[in-house]
Amino acid sequence: MSHPFPKNFLWGASISAHQTEGAYLEDGKGLSVQDTRPRDNHEIADFTVASDHYHHYKEDIRLLAELGLDVFRFSIAWTRIFPQGRGEVNQAGIDHYNKVIDECLKYNIQPFVTLNHFDLPQALEDEGGWSVRSTVDAFAAYAQTLFEAYGDRVKNWLTINEPNIMLLVDKKILGKEIPLQEKYQQFHHLMMAEKYAFKLCHELVAAGKIGPVPNISLVYPATSKPADNQAALYFNSVRNWAYLDFSCFGRYNAVFKDYLKQKGVEIVFAKEDEEMMRTHFPDFVAMNFYTTVTVEKPVKKDGMSDGISDQQSEDIMEWGFYKGYTNPFLQKNEFNWTIDPDGLKTTLQTLYDRYHLPIIITENGLGARDELTADGKIHDSYRINYLEQHIGQCLQAIEAGVDLFGYSPWSALDLVSVHEGISKRYGFIYVDRTEDNEKQLARYKKDSFYWYQQLIQTNQLPS
Secondary structure (H helix, E strand, O other), X not given: OOOOOOOOOEXXXXXXXXXXXXXXXXXXXXXXXXXXXXOOOOOOOOOXXXXXXXXXXXXXXXHHHHHOOOEEEEEOOHHHHOOOOOOOOOHHHHHHHHHHHHHHHHOOOEEEEEEEOOOOEHHHHXXXXXXXXXXXXXXXXXXXXXXXXXXXXXXXXXXXXXXXXXXXXXXXXXXXXXXXHHHHHHXXXXXXXHHHHHHHHHHHOOOOEXXXXXXXXXXXXXXXXXXXXXXXXXXXXXXXXXXXXXXXXXXXXXXXXXXXXXXXXXXXXXXXXXXXXXXXXXXXXXXXOOOOEEEEOOOXXXXXXXXXXXXXXXXXXXXXXXXXXXXXXXXXXXXOOEEOHHHHHHHHHHHHHHHOOOEEXXXXXXXXXXXXXXXXXXXXXXXXXXXXXXXXXXHHXXXXXXXXXXXXXEOOEOOOEOOOEOOOEOOOEEEOOOOOOOOOOOEEEOHHHHHHHHHHHHOOOOO
């Protein structure tokens, strides 16, 4: 028999600005790194129109209200507020998000606003991006502007979306590879920018709360070999705990520090950094979860490493002394991602045990090639099955003592995937367009929309 979720549990759904809004040069918006980055696949949709949420926000929020959401997690495009990343405020951008926020509140939907979601202004990138300290200052000024403009109505804030993924898969997210020394100087600057956001939110937003939003994939060892367990220890630190230890403890993770030492990486601190690290902390952790990772430590044999070349071995070992391993106990989706709902519970328990802060899941979902039928239906039972399994593990985690206060899956509506375009759909709401044909961008409710609506109404999974 299914038990209900806590009465105050928050049900939501999530999007990002650059993947949904479109209108990429409208109302004074500047270019971001997502607008300009090179793409390997030129046949997929870009972000110029995306789902046209910029013009459809009223319709979209009305549908989310019908869905029954308590929370709408969305990001603000930095380039709509400061087209060049700093300088004069673009009032049209301020006005647009005022209207979006007010539309949410009209339906009693709480905005959970992400300050930055992969879309650094290109003008700042041209100056060195996150590699230079001045970007931290620009981000602090941007965050202050948002807190002052919207803090009377927005009480829940998220900092920088998935900084670990930005750096770990830099070419896919940012369109270029970053040398290791520069990558981890960027790490330091991203984390310091987050510290300024914590400080400013607590100073400027009455009753404001703010949290980091990393992508957490718990790392399993492939075997019980000590070397594989060490590989998992290192990669967990490099992939997950380095970011949250900085946010929540104000320190560099010890295993991560050893990794940097072995790689010859030296981080440059500004004089105020150590005090900032130690004095400003989050109120909660927002966690994006899709899957877990399984790793083993490569063992060289006669100049080779378990069937991979020396060069491949060095590339792999650069990320925490590990070799990715397909977990034979897990199924995969059509985009080759392993599905591990049990791992979600384990990840939640591990995260809560380490940091003992309230947690909200701000991304979790299934990308799939949904089909719109002739009668306007989308039968996505595979998504319902995925969500049911993962939400069930959320409830088990709560019953095991984890302070999980909300679930806001990816995504509210179909959006343009960074790697696979509009064809890889995540939403509860179908947006009718193809990679090369925008059509009328009509919205349709999927079967998963009605399933999630019923879950929210009853506050429990069906028995």
